[in-house]
Amino acid sequence: GLQVSSQRMRNRRKEIACRGDIERLTHCFLSIYESLIPPDEEKEKQKQLLASLEKLVNKEWPRAQLFLYGSCANTFGVSNSDIDVCMTLDDDGTSKSDILLKLAEILESDNLQNVQALTRARVPIVKLMDPVTKISCDICINNVLALVNTKLLRDYAQIDVRLRQLAFIVKYWAKSRGVNETYHGTLSSYAYVLMCIHFLQSRRPAILPCLQGMKATYVVKIDNVDYGYFDKVEELRDFGAVNNESIGFLLWAFFDYWAYCHDYANDVISVRTAGIISKREKDWTRRIGNDRHLICIEDPFEVNHDLGRVVDKYSIKILREEFERAADVLQYDPNPSVKLFEPY
Ligand code: GTP
Ligand code: MG
16 A cells, blocks of 8 residues: 555656646746735734724733734735734733733723623633724733744745745635634644745755754743744845745645645654654654644644644544645646635
């Protein structure tokens, strides 16, 4: 069985190399990418909303600060996304729930709409909608690691533009195909971006380096643990230039990897080490509680955290079928740039 499937893999590689219109496809995908980039006015509006919210919360908590994180700050956000905000404030022993309830009260009395405190979520937040800009926003409290992983993603994006291009297309595909919904057991956008980074780290020659494996030029201490990595990315601008793989090819190779090459039974992908770690080594071989580890994506900083933990025995099947469909569409379909994103 194994031999047959590796023979099949080799045949597939030959065939894609023979797909004559891969450059035309690259062209199509690049124009989709361009059309998804948010305009500068939108970024401006987000910043203004952030500033006005900060002014408002400073009346109650003078030292509090608001930061954008997630896709509006990591450069992987498309137009008209909701924004993710983290409020940092000194720990005076007040529980997060109490802070969030107070925050909701303040926002409500300032005429922000759809204000809702979700105090029991895994990451407790207050949701709101600004009636002026129509921007929806989630605010969490002191989630400093999320700010650090946002910076890591943003820094990787500056090294080689193909990361941002690949991740935009993959996120767009995942949203179109309904496999970007953690509450239905499929993967978060954050997980997809990590999959793209890992994939580009493992090309030969590599398109992305391993920032956490280099001398740390940026270090933060959170709850007495140091987190750091090399962040002088302007020095790495040419890193991937020796590899000239096009975005059309890389997109196919990404889906081909997750459809036919990834070892779901044994492997964990790790951006932290730019490699594969065995499930055994991480003790992710058994189901513990709700964590089934059916697809394993190590968080770069919270190394005990598997971003695939949301995936269950039903959704893993859906995911893998979608990876196969995407790989096959890119390889054989006469019009892949339409078929790939067909609503499910
Ligand atoms: P959009 O789909 O465009 O909103 O992308 P996003 O990057 O904002 O996605 P997402 O909601 O998946 O993640 C928001 C941020 O939460 C990430 O960028 C991370 O900084 C942080 N985060 C940390 N751990 C997790 C996790 O386990 N799951 C998710 N979803 N986010 C995490
Ligand atoms: Mg988001």
